[in-house]
Amino acid sequence: MKVKTYILLFLRVAAGWHFLYEGIIKLLQPEWSSEAYLRGSFGFLSGFFHWLGSDPGMVQVIDFLNVWGMILLGTGLFIGLFIRISAISGILLLLLYYFAYPPFGSPYFGLSPEGHYWIISRNLIEILVLGVVYLFPVREFSIEKFIGFFRKKSEPDNVDDESHDGETNNRREMLKGLATLPFLGGLILGSISRSSSLDPDALSGATIALNKFDISDLNGELPKGKLGNLEISRLILGCNLIGGWSHSRDLHYVGQLFRQYNNEKKIIETLSIAEQAGINLTNMVNQFYPILNKYKAMTGSEMLSICQVHLDMEGGDKMKFIKEAMDMGATSMYIQGAVGDNLVQDGQMDLIQESLEFMRDQGYLAGMGAHSIQVPIACEAAGIKPDYYFKTMHHDKYWSAHPREFREEFSVDRERSLDHNKFHDNIFDVFPEQTVEVFNQIDVPLFGFKVLAGGAIEPEDGFRYAFENGADFICVGMFDFQIVEDVNLVIGILNKDLNRSRPWKA
Structure with a gap:
């Protein structure tokens, strides 16, 4: 593979793991909620986000969609399945994060737990990364490549598909499509073992996750x-x-x-x-x-x-x-x-x-x-x-x-x-x-x-x-x-x- 292909592959896998890991951590920490993040939104769309955060039932739905959306699109990007669908889904999700706390047009613009931004924030940078993944969906080391191998094998007379350029009907190329799976399993096991000591990232909200200081240990109302x-x-x-x-x-x-x-x-x-x-x-x-x-x-x-x-x-x-x-x-x-x-x-x-x-x-x-x-x-x-x-x-x-x-x-x-x-x-x-x-x-x-x-x-x-x-x-x-x-x-x-x-x- 060319160097450009490796770079594009790295961007796809790295972005996928970022989403997947955040989704797993939030899933394993039931105290996490998007409510404070939604209620604290500012900017020209703040009314919409405040409305979402005002109803406990709505917040539960948003939490579910947020967590599982990150897990599914992160998995898709990491293993190379529905790459373009996953990339566009990630872009839409990140746009919501970006406009919930826009780094412009507010007396509080640029406020973040991890630093200060103006117009260009980490969410916008990752949107650009996913845009590249969408435009150049590298299918090396992907499940899509693995599926494409069997599709071609079952249709021997089919001509080469440009979207699967470079695929060959040999076992080595087929196994390359599964190469990300063992890495995925190892990373997931590692993240689960460390979940008790790590917070959700600021990617999807400023809600602080409580680790050793569990609010459920309270003996009543102050x-x-x-x-x-x-x-x-x-x-x-x-x-x-x-x-x-x-x-x-x-x-x-x-x-x-x-x-x-x-x-x-x-x-x-x-x-x-x-x-x-x-x-x-x-x-x-x-x-x-x-x-x-x-x-x-x-x-x-x-x-x-x-x-x-x-x-x-x-x-x-x-x-x-x-x-x-x-x-x-x-x-x-x-x-x-x-x-x-x-x-x-x-x-x-x-x-x-x-x-x-x-x-x-x-x-x-x-x-x-x-x-x-x-x-x-x-x-x-x-x-x-x-x-x-x-x-x-x-x-x-x-x-x-x-x-x-x-x-x-x-x-x-x-x-x-x-x-x-x-x-x-x-x-x-x-x-x-x-x-x-x-x-x-x-x-x-x-x-x-x-x-x-x-x-x-x-x-x-x-x-x-x-x-x-x-x-x-x-x-x-x-x-x-x-x-x-x-x-x-x-x-x-x-x-x-x-x-x-x-x-x-x-």
């Missing part, structure tokens, strides 16, 4: 509470692990390790797992909204966000960062904990009131963050009523907590001391009993955060402590592999009798 007109899961997703803020004391490499693990793809997977597990609110900072918005655009996610905002104390517009959070799609905002500590310590209660009123005037629930219990005490004394508090909340019964007699207010997230009797990134609710006592007198919802003291407290212990001592919601930074377990812990704790004296405020 309870929710009302915050204003929002219904929020009692457990919300923190963002410190995404940013590498590990609070790992003197283990300096841990922050970098967090950032290396939580790359963009892993963050998107983590958000997807959290949402499927029942978590519908994530804590955010302004710098992470691009990736959250990318995830929402790709998947049609309805994840809410609560943004911890700073005040621009050096620029001319102190509300600058609050406005940025609004522009990026925050559901609610609260003054960040360290900022709240500084404002109270400096006596800037008027600026706190001004900031909260500015958020409310724009139609947002406005919260107050704090590490120090003096923040809510000062706000209550000044008649400042945020819509909720976001306060550190954990006990101090763990090894790295320094002695109570050496603790100081307004020391959290300040200078880290080498003196083990002072703050060294080790404690975030300096006087836990006072936190409980003060919030028993405050009639607004409470988000407890740092409930595990930066990983020093076991989750079940920290979660139970926070809920029993007045938290209405808890904010927890979680890796993807921790989410299902943590959700189950919260479900178990809240579905049993709690030793809780503070009434639920949300």
Whole structure:
């Protein structure tokens, strides 16, 4: 065979295996669904795809057609059976993928789990490959060649068919038509053995397949509470692990390790797992909204966000960062904990009131963050009523907590001391009993955060402590592999009798 023939043969077989492998992986992972992919579509055909994804029955039909369409056309291309029919079917399928998320004409064009595109995407490239296969359907090493051998043998007087140019009536040429079958069998067996550890490719959707973290392991539905007109899961997703803020004391490499693990793809997977597990609110900072918005655009996610905002104390517009959070799609905002500590310590209660009123005037629930219990005490004394508090909340019964007699207010997230009797990134609710006592007198919802003291407290212990001592919601930074377990812990704790004296405020 000529080099050109080998190249065309490789294109046919490679494209076939790509489709076939994706179909097999999706078939072996029953949790896969095209629903999020369809509902997240954008572009001029998005209404059509949203309609397809809006009906569960329709989604099941589409899933069936998608999986088996890929398997059948992939098999046809790989073994060389109905080559042109398979090629044109693949082109039509890829066109649907291309226009579901067109890399043009949208503020979200080019968004993909694997990179950025503009007009030319991997789907378009594969469409061009299949176009070549359709125009030049090489039948070397194909079932069509094998069938053609017997057809000619049964019709010895038939003249050569140009579509089977080069075929000869000998055993070697006949066996060449079957050459792809053993390769196909080996590849299929290999793909099945690895299916438990591999995700469906982005070819047919941005739906994230859950491997080791099976949503079917959930023990029920995650309870929710009302915050204003929002219904929020009692457990919300923190963002410190995404940013590498590990609070790992003197283990300096841990922050970098967090950032290396939580790359963009892993963050998107983590958000997807959290949402499927029942978590519908994530804590955010302004710098992470691009990736959250990318995830929402790709998947049609309805994840809410609560943004911890700073005040621009050096620029001319102190509300600058609050406005940025609004522009990026925050559901609610609260003054960040360290900022709240500084404002109270400096006596800037008027600026706190001004900031909260500015958020409310724009139609947002406005919260107050704090590490120090003096923040809510000062706000209550000044008649400042945020819509909720976001306060550190954990006990101090763990090894790295320094002695109570050496603790100081307004020391959290300040200078880290080498003196083990002072703050060294080790404690975030300096006087836990006072936190409980003060919030028993405050009639607004409470988000407890740092409930595990930066990983020093076991989750079940920290979660139970926070809920029993007045938290209405808890904010927890979680890796993807921790989410299902943590959700189950919260479900178990809240579905049993709690030793809780503070009434639920949300």
